[in-house]
Amino acid sequence: MKDEQQRAKMWTRATEIVGVFLLSITAVLTAWCGFESSKWGGEMSIAFSQASSARITAASAEGAARDARAFDLTVYGAYVEAVGGGNQELADYISARFTPEFQVAYDAWSADGMVENGPFARPEYVPEGTVEAEEASARADAKFEEALENNARGDRYSLLTVLFALVLFLTAMSQRENPTWVSRTLLGLALVVAVVGIVIMSTFPVII
Structure with a gap:
């Protein structure tokens, strides 16, 4: 009888220690995930x-390219008329x-x-601003994809806080007066659940 009571006390004590440790660690992990x-x-x-800034830059460069093309068209039109008129x-x-x-393209033509x-x-004809527009547009696309990925990373950390909240709940319930089993x-x-959460979290990128 005394042995059973002793084992029960030891189990209760071990449960309390493990529970406190688990609560402490999980609280820290939850705060970290929130951070x-x-x-x-x-x-x-x-x-x-x-990405928005790059889009604006691309739009400005595209406008410059259109203006350059319009200027070249006007000058070339006048040139053709002069040649045609002798x-x-x-x-x-x-x-x-x-x-x-335009001179490069004209010479190649x-x-x-x-x-x-x-x-x-x-293909040699590349109005001023065309390259800048393409580069800015590519940069905008890359930054947009990066933003989406960063958003997904933040969401995954948020989901982990829910998982660790479940750990806190289960641990707290285990400390109540329940049957041993x-x-x-x-x-x-x-x-x-805590181990699973820690393993998952170890695969996530970290930013300080």
Whole structure:
């Protein structure tokens, strides 16, 4: 009888120690998950902001490219009219004002026998602002994807806080006046869930 009472007291004491330890560790892990979720949420906001800024830059560069193309079209139109009218002096005057981007395409077009409909169809023709627009657009896409990934990371940490909250609940319930098998079951479940949560958390990226 005394042995049974002694074992019961030892079990109760062990349960209390394990429960307190588990509660303490889980509380810290829950706080950590909340911190990481907040940090990744901040990173998401920054990435979204950078994506928006890059979109604006891309739009501005695209506008500059359209204006450059319109200018080249106007100058080339005047050049064609001068050549067609037999005014070579005017044609030379206009051709001297070709933009560098258009001049490269025009020279390549002329060298290939003017096969295409015009210099603007040549791959060499890249109006000023085109490259900048493509780079800014690519940067915006990359930042947008980064923002989505950061959001997903924050969500995963938030879900872990729910998992650790379950550990706290099971541990707290195991400390109540329950039949021994109930306390053991609850505490065992709490330990299993805690281990699973820690393993999952170890696979997540960390930001300080």
